[in-house]
Amino acid sequence: MTDLTWLETAPLADLMARAAAARDAAFGRNVSYSRKVFIPLTKLCRDVCHYCTFAQRPKRGHAAYLTADEVLAIAKAGEAAGCTEALFTLGDKPELRYRAAGDELASLGHQTTISYLRAMCALVLKETSLLPHVNPGVMSAEEIAGLREVSASQGIMLESTSERLCQPGGVHYGSPDKVPAVRLETLRLAGELAVPFTTGILIGIGESRAERVDALVAIRDLHARYGHIQEVIVQNFRAKPDTKLANADEPDLADLLWTIAAARLILPADVHVQAPPNLSPGVYQQLIGAGIDDWGGVSPVTPDHVNPEAPWPHLEALGLRTAEMDKILVPRLPVYPAWAADTGRWLHPKVATRVMQMADAEGWARDDEWAPGLTFAPRPGVVMLSKVDPELERIVERASGGERLREAEIVRLFGARDVDYERVITVADELRKAVSGDTVRYVVNRNINYTNICYYRCKFCAFSKGKTHEALRGTPYDLEMSEIVRRSQEAWDRGATEVCLQGGIHPDYTGETYIAICKAIKAAIPGMHIHAFSPLEVTQGAATLGLSLTDFLARLKDAGLGTLPGTAAEILDNEIRAIICPDKINTQQWVDVARAAHALGLRTTSTIMYGHLEKPLNWARHLLVLRDLQAETGGFTEFVPLPFVHMEAPMYLRGMARKGPTLREAILMHAVARLALHPLITNIQTSWVKMGPEGAAMCLNAGANDMGGTLMNESISRAAGTQHGQEFPPEAMEQLIGSLVRNPLQRDTLYRPVGNERRVVSFSAAELAPIVQTPPRKVMAE
Structure with missing residues (x-):
């Protein structure tokens, strides 16, 4: 393996400059985002991560799962707001911990949470124009394959490859699905099954920089083998009340920028690097300067259910901040252009059809409702940048x-x-x-x-x-x-x-x-x-x-x-x-x-x-x-x-x-x-x-x-x-x-x-006489 220890000692400004150059070489001026709606199918989870406020315990009188009608209502609200992605967020296999989860699943006609998730994805595909993206946690090959039939992409946050964090006192102690080998196996199976996949690392939860590098290298190596990792999220830990890490220090901006730059330089050029904008308000330009090319999902309808204290930026503001770094905010689908370009390999045929119909010629999301032949009035786009790309000018x-x-x-x-x-x-x-x-x-x-x-x-x-x-x-x-x-x-x-x-x-x-x-x-x-x-x-x-x-x-x-x-x-x-x-x-x-x-x-x-x-x-x-x-x-x-x-x-x-x-x-x-x-x-x-x-x-x-x-x-x-x-x-x-x-x-x-x-x-033409369409005959003329 290439020695990457130099990353820890390189001046941050130099590291960011190199990362930004690598990003520009790969993706040009575009910084993408997905307009999505979040559907929290269940907030029950068998894991007990020490920083999480998403996972909850069963409550008497409260349903453990969203009903089909509730799922569809959220999805249709997203569709009406112009979303293209339905992001299903949920806890990991709650039926293995809570009897209430198993009983409710049975009443819904399912044995497992992932079986119910698959049914809800199919419902959203059938009844709306949205593309499902699923983050259900650790999965078997059979589960991944089943979800592949009803989703455009899947994901699991690797978070860390540090075994220490799973030991007593670590943030993942008592969370069987956070064992690094188990999560890496899910990533590997997704590669074998040709699923466009999202993963990422969570920084500031007790890991060292060397361990972050190890996690990024593991992701890099899996992508080199299968080519399925679309994006890697660099997510900064946010301390939340009522958790064991409520008083823990959050990673500072320099630490976040270092990790983004390291990710860009470690990962292959075709893997996108993302940082959630709602977790770093006020410093968007610096995140771009560190090498990101994607903002992830931004919802005009639903909050970030994982970080509800962090509101989404308005898209106009996000576009303006992006433009200040001489970048263009581009809408995307849950499947990125490089993977959308080969739907026969990466997508189930039914999903591939939806992706093609929602995409433009480059594979990004269509950015208006106009189409040739329709009487829908065309509207020109908004210009936010002031400087023309020198290469385009040439x-x-x-x-x-x-x-x-x-x-x-x-x-x-x-x-x-x-x-x-x-x-x-x-x-x-x-x-x-x-x-x-x-x-x-x-x-x-x-x-x-x-x-x-x-x-x-x-x-x-x-x-x-x-x-x-x-x-x-x-x-x-x-x-x-x-x-x-x-x-x-x-x-x-x-x-x-x-x-x-x-x-x-x-x-x-x-x-x-x-x-x-x-x-x-x-x-x-x-x-x-x-x-x-x-x-x-x-x-x-x-x-x-x-x-x-x-x-x-x-x-x-x-x-x-x-x-x-x-x-x-x-x-x-x-x-x-x-x-x-x-x-x-x-x-x-x-x-x-x-x-x-x-x-x-x-x-x-x-x-x-x-x-x-x-x-x-x-x-x-x-x-x-x-x-x-x-x-x-x-x-x-x-x-x-x-x-x-x-x-x-x-x-x-x-x-x-x-x-x-x-x-x-x-x-x-x-x-x-x-x-x-x-x-x-x-x-x-x-x-x-x-x-x-x-x-x-x-x-x-x-x-x-x-x-x-x-x-x-x-x-x-x-x-x-x-x-x-x-x-x-x-x-x-x-x-x-x-x-x-x-x-x-x-x-x-x-x-x-x-x-x-x-x-x-x-200019004085008479009305046209009715035309006569002669029925078919044997021969028209010699």
Whole structure:
């Protein structure tokens, strides 16, 4: 073992500086906390720790355990207050000491406290949105495994590895569950069973500094073996009345700071170090200076039942004190991001679903109620810091100069919060203004989805239907050519310059189908621009005719195709595509279609669908694929971020996806794209149908310069659950743009201003005629 005796003689200031540097290297500017509600399931305990006021004896006329109704009432109060964690606190196996405990458990239908705890966790999981975290004391492997099915994380305070404290006169004398070997065995079993685990040490109870180091080393070694220790709490003893240590000296601040710093330097870099803020009021900044990166649980609803004399700080005050140390207060779940990133290993499937739905892309807790497609008004976050991270500033400067960023640099931009976030969107908007001025463009167009029948089974798609699946959120259809032409003519009559055509991959379609669609529209409306066929449709069409991509695209161009939508991209990273669309074209095939189109003079858009199960690293890879291809071909007209709309998406309903991006992530996608793609892709578009008008406006102040199309008949996002309508007409477009003191400009697909005739027609459009969804038939066109 490495000699750690130097820790005891090192100057405290030097030790704290080293610990703070180690913390910063591991976790950057973030200091986390969990918004939780405390549920004291029972205050009976078979142990008699000499400092504890939580444990009580049975009292005649008083229940030994909270009832299910009482548990649920506390949990729902926490849920209403925005909590994400239900922390179950309880004594250790009271039924082994008190007959009253055993009798009451029997009346509740349980033999053990942990059996009842498991039932209450299951109840909270079922009836609320909270994630249970349990601290039930010493457990067997069977008990840990049972609780793993109904909790996101578990914990036991090691407190100390000192055997002396268990001898007569020691604080743990008479407490069988405080024997170090017994508690270490619980920690070991949790590691074997892959349970995200919390532990910690209690200082000032008679142990020496050397014994604290021994305890931290024991924790370190267990984590090195199993990787399951999420956090280590450094808790300072508080003397309490009516205990044997009521008059004992409490550890002073220097002792606490030394222990925090020692813990940070002894423990592996991925283990979080926590100090409870309510036990050290007034010195929060010094705790951060010693190396903590987490405040633990803070409850807006319930007191700290273990230390009821120590009230929780208000979150605003905690955020301000954290900001004074140039740190950002970040909400977390009971399972930390590193463990949430591998739910298959660390969490039971039912719990994993809840964690994914409550997490953002980095694995922290979602920090607002907004989601794409909802009409919930987006609210910007509060800025508490004044100084931008120098490393982020360097990345922003490189991007502004047009340099190609590295993956890790783009990931850092996506992680921006507080003042760093403000800096990213400010610079992105400055770039927008330098490139595009104060003009915001939009196109009057119509979406025509010619079929919703598709033989692919993409896990994110709520639009496509199988031929025989008429009950799946709508009836399958396959439009007659006459209906496609009718809708195109109606769009032209309402001022449109573009029809955007995409659909499912119908098993009866061939490349001739797509060629025939172009010919029919052009024959009827020669002036209409046809923006059609994703790289998936192009790949399928070429394959059915035995043509190369280039030859098929050339035939489409001759038939009247003007440009291609860069959809079917989702995430251009095969690691993610293998999960969400394994039978679809891969990243290289998507790039091949775009490259071939660009070589023929067919320009394309580029897109990303984000906010489901991918991470910022996947976003970075996607952006670099687009940037590199644009550097080669120059064929992309714009980049369109498409936030995942979760409500009806199959993979969300199956528990495989998040609730779309958070508002911060959605705004950052536009801003970071402006930076990462500069100066190669000059137009960044925001999707009103997914972001909503208010969200789109926020994006226009964060680097976006284009509002996309009026659409007339949006159906794909609506199938997924968006509530933002089918059409955003020119009057509404220009009103929104004007409210931002920007200049609206109606454009065509290739970003040229439209003529006055088209503009006038678009502002006097008649109501849309009812659409006709032609039922499926054998073959659509030759």
